[in-house]
Amino acid sequence: MFSTKIVNTASLARAGRASRVGTRAGRVFKVVRLIRIIKLYKSAQEQKQKVTNQFEQELEKKKKKIQEKYKLVNMENEIFQNNNNQTINKDNHKNNKNKEVNKNQEQQQNIKTQQNAIELQKNQSENELNNIYETNLKESRVSKKLSDLTTKRVIIIVLLLLFIMPLFSADYFYDLPASLDFQIEQFLLMTYQKTCTHEDIKQSFDNIIILMSNLDNPLIYFKTPFQFTNFYKDQNFESLRLQEKIPYAIYFDVNLYSQSHPEDIDTIYYLKGLSNDELYFEAFLSSRKTAFFASALSLGRTVFVCIVLTMAALLFSKDVNDLALRPIERMIEKVNQIARNPISVKDQELIMNLDDQYETTIIENAIIKIGTLLALGFGEAGSEIIGSNMAKLGDIDPMIPGKKKYAIYGICDIRNFTDATEVLQEDVMLFVNNIGEIVHSMVDRYMGAANKNIGDAFLLVWKIPEDKYSFVSDNIIKYEDYEYLSMYADFSLISFMKIHCKLNREPKILAYRSDKRLNRRMPNYKVKIGFGLHIGWSIEGAIGSEFKIDASYLSPNVTMANRLEAATKSYGVPILISSDIHDLFSERKWDLAVKLFEEAILLKPEDCPTKNKLKFIREYNGICPKDWNGHYVFNE
CATH class of the missing domain: 3.30.70.1230 (Nucleotide cyclase, GGDEF domain)
Structure with a gap:
C-alpha cells in the first residue's frame, strides 16, 4: 500500500530542473512576444492615424466636388428659368397663342421636377457623407490619451508581475532534496555487493543519518528491511504534518541479496518472511523550514499583489480623475458659481495650457466664455435672470418677476x-x-x-x-x-x-x-x-x-x-x-482742507492753484453769495 503512494524523487528532481529551465525560457519568450506586441500596437496606431487623415482629405475633396456640381446645376437652372420667364412675358405681352403658354408651363413643371430630384440627390449624398464621417469619427484627445496611458500602465504591471512573481516561490530558492535519494540508492547497491558485510551496512546506515540530519530538510525517519540495523525516528516526527514530510522509498530485492550473500542464511530467512510492503528502504525528510519559508513568501506575494493592485487602481483612477472627472467637477462648479453669482465669472481665468488642449479643457474654457458673455450682456440687473435659470431644472424662463x-x-x-x-x-x-x-x-x-x-x-x-x-x-x-x-x-x-x-x-x-x-x-x-x-x-x-x-x-x-x-x-x-x-x-471737512492748503502755501507761497482753492473754500464755506448760480469758474 505504501509503495503505490511513494514517488521516485530522483526522477522528479530531474524533471523539476528541466521544467524550471523550460519555464525560464518561456518567460523570456513571453517578454520578447510582449515587446513585439507593443511595437505592433504602435505601428497599428500610426497606420490608423494615417488612414484617418487620408479619409478626411478624400472626404473634403468629395464635398467640394458635390458643392461645385450643385453650383453648376443651380446656375443652369437659373439661366433656364430666366429664359422661360422672358418667353412667358413676351407671349403675355403679345397675347399669342395658348399653346406657347402651355408649353412654357410644362417646361416650368419639368424644371421643378428636376430641382426636386437634384435636392433629393443632394440630401442623399449629404446623408451618405455624414454616415461615412460618423463611422470614421476621429478619436477624441482625452480618449486617446487615456487609452495610451492605460495601455502603458497595463504593460508595466504585466512585466513587473512576470519578473517579480517568481521571486515569491520557494522553488526559486530551494531545489528538491535529491541527495538522500542518491545515497539510499547507493546504499541499496552496496548491499547487493558480495563483499558487503553487516558492519558495512550498519556503518552506512549511521553515516546517512549523520549526513542528512544537518541539511535544510533534515532526515527524521529512516528504516531498512534488515533486522540487524537500528530504527531511526526523530522526536519531532509525530508532530509534523503530512505536508511537512517528504517520503523516500526504494524496493529491496531479496533474490539479488540471496545470490550475492548465500552464506547469510539468517538474514535471507528473515527477509523472505517479510511482506512486500516491508521490503523497502524507507526515509522521511522534514520540510518544515522550507514550508515556513514558502508560507512567508506566499504572504509576501499576497502583500505584493495587493500593493501592485492598489498602485494600479490609484494610477488608473488618477488618469481618469485628471483627464475626465476633475474637469467635469470643475465644469459643474463653474456652472454652480454662475448660478450663485453670475457677475463673478468675469474674474475667472481661462486655462491657457496650449500643450494639452483636451476637449474637456476646451469645454471648460467655453463655459467661462459663455458665462462672461452672459455677465457682460445682462449686467448686474440680469444676474437674477441668469442665476435663477441656471439653478432650476426645466425650460428656460427669462421673464421672471x-x-x-x-x-x-x-x-x-x-x-x-x-x-x-x-x-x-x-x-x-x-x-x-x-x-x-x-x-x-x-x-x-x-x-x-x-x-x-x-x-x-x-x-x-x-x-x-x-x-x-x-x-x-x-x-x-x-x-x-x-x-x-x-x-x-x-x-x-x-x-x-x-x-x-x-x-x-x-x-x-x-x-x-x-x-x-x-x-x-x-x-x-x-x-x-x-x-x-x-x-x-x-x-x-x-x-x-x-x-x-x-x-x-x-x-x-x-x-x-x-x-x-x-x-x-x-x-x-x-x-x-x-x-x-x-x-x-x-x-464736508472744510477745516481740515483749509489746514492742509495753508500748510501747502507755507511750503510753496507762489502756488496759485492752492491759493485759489483756499479762497474758494473760505468764500463758499459760509452763506452762498447773492449771485450764486450753482457753479463757480476760476478766472485767476
Missing part, C-alpha cells in the same frame, strides 16, 4: 452726438467705445455697474446691498447703515468727476479735438458729457419677450436722473445732482 431695489442712478449723455454720428459715419462706433471704456472703467472702479448703452447715453447704477436698507412702506426707505450709503454716494460722484477729468486727459479722446471732420462741422470741438445723478427705488427685471429681453430698471427715479442730465444743457453745467443724494454725501 421683477424685484424692488434701492440704488443710485447715473445718466451720461454725449454732447453733439447726432452731428458726430453724421460726420464720423462708421468710425462713430470706435468713438462711442472709446468714451464707453472710460465711463465703464471708472464706474466699475468705484463699486458701480454699467446697465445699458442707448446710443449717446449710458445708464449707470450703484446698487445698494439689501442688508443696508429696508422698505418701511411702499416707497419709504429706512437706512440700516448710513455711513455705507454715504460711501456709495461719494463713490458715484467721484466716478463722474474722474470721467470728466479723464475725458480731458486721455490721448485717444484728445485726438478728436484735432479731427478735421469734426472741426469742419463744429469748430473747436471737444468731447463733452453731461451727468445726472439721483437715488431711489426701482424695479429690477427683464423687459421684452421670449424673443429678446433687456435687463434694466424701471422707476420714476431713473427718469429723474435722465431729466437731471437733460437739465445740464439749460444750466450750462456738466453735472446736476438731486437733493436726495446730496444729503447722503459724507461730511
Whole structure:
C-alpha cells in the first residue's frame, strides 16, 4: 500500500530542473512576444492615424466636388428659368397663342421636377457623407490619451508581475532534496555487493543519518528491511504534518541479496518472511523550514499583489480623475458659481495650457466664455435672470418677476452726438467705445455697474446691498447703515468727476479735438458729457419677450436722473445732482482742507492753484453769495 503512494524523487528532481529551465525560457519568450506586441500596437496606431487623415482629405475633396456640381446645376437652372420667364412675358405681352403658354408651363413643371430630384440627390449624398464621417469619427484627445496611458500602465504591471512573481516561490530558492535519494540508492547497491558485510551496512546506515540530519530538510525517519540495523525516528516526527514530510522509498530485492550473500542464511530467512510492503528502504525528510519559508513568501506575494493592485487602481483612477472627472467637477462648479453669482465669472481665468488642449479643457474654457458673455450682456440687473435659470431644472424662463431695489442712478449723455454720428459715419462706433471704456472703467472702479448703452447715453447704477436698507412702506426707505450709503454716494460722484477729468486727459479722446471732420462741422470741438445723478427705488427685471429681453430698471427715479442730465444743457453745467443724494454725501471737512492748503502755501507761497482753492473754500464755506448760480469758474 505504501509503495503505490511513494514517488521516485530522483526522477522528479530531474524533471523539476528541466521544467524550471523550460519555464525560464518561456518567460523570456513571453517578454520578447510582449515587446513585439507593443511595437505592433504602435505601428497599428500610426497606420490608423494615417488612414484617418487620408479619409478626411478624400472626404473634403468629395464635398467640394458635390458643392461645385450643385453650383453648376443651380446656375443652369437659373439661366433656364430666366429664359422661360422672358418667353412667358413676351407671349403675355403679345397675347399669342395658348399653346406657347402651355408649353412654357410644362417646361416650368419639368424644371421643378428636376430641382426636386437634384435636392433629393443632394440630401442623399449629404446623408451618405455624414454616415461615412460618423463611422470614421476621429478619436477624441482625452480618449486617446487615456487609452495610451492605460495601455502603458497595463504593460508595466504585466512585466513587473512576470519578473517579480517568481521571486515569491520557494522553488526559486530551494531545489528538491535529491541527495538522500542518491545515497539510499547507493546504499541499496552496496548491499547487493558480495563483499558487503553487516558492519558495512550498519556503518552506512549511521553515516546517512549523520549526513542528512544537518541539511535544510533534515532526515527524521529512516528504516531498512534488515533486522540487524537500528530504527531511526526523530522526536519531532509525530508532530509534523503530512505536508511537512517528504517520503523516500526504494524496493529491496531479496533474490539479488540471496545470490550475492548465500552464506547469510539468517538474514535471507528473515527477509523472505517479510511482506512486500516491508521490503523497502524507507526515509522521511522534514520540510518544515522550507514550508515556513514558502508560507512567508506566499504572504509576501499576497502583500505584493495587493500593493501592485492598489498602485494600479490609484494610477488608473488618477488618469481618469485628471483627464475626465476633475474637469467635469470643475465644469459643474463653474456652472454652480454662475448660478450663485453670475457677475463673478468675469474674474475667472481661462486655462491657457496650449500643450494639452483636451476637449474637456476646451469645454471648460467655453463655459467661462459663455458665462462672461452672459455677465457682460445682462449686467448686474440680469444676474437674477441668469442665476435663477441656471439653478432650476426645466425650460428656460427669462421673464421672471421683477424685484424692488434701492440704488443710485447715473445718466451720461454725449454732447453733439447726432452731428458726430453724421460726420464720423462708421468710425462713430470706435468713438462711442472709446468714451464707453472710460465711463465703464471708472464706474466699475468705484463699486458701480454699467446697465445699458442707448446710443449717446449710458445708464449707470450703484446698487445698494439689501442688508443696508429696508422698505418701511411702499416707497419709504429706512437706512440700516448710513455711513455705507454715504460711501456709495461719494463713490458715484467721484466716478463722474474722474470721467470728466479723464475725458480731458486721455490721448485717444484728445485726438478728436484735432479731427478735421469734426472741426469742419463744429469748430473747436471737444468731447463733452453731461451727468445726472439721483437715488431711489426701482424695479429690477427683464423687459421684452421670449424673443429678446433687456435687463434694466424701471422707476420714476431713473427718469429723474435722465431729466437731471437733460437739465445740464439749460444750466450750462456738466453735472446736476438731486437733493436726495446730496444729503447722503459724507461730511464736508472744510477745516481740515483749509489746514492742509495753508500748510501747502507755507511750503510753496507762489502756488496759485492752492491759493485759489483756499479762497474758494473760505468764500463758499459760509452763506452762498447773492449771485450764486450753482457753479463757480476760476478766472485767476
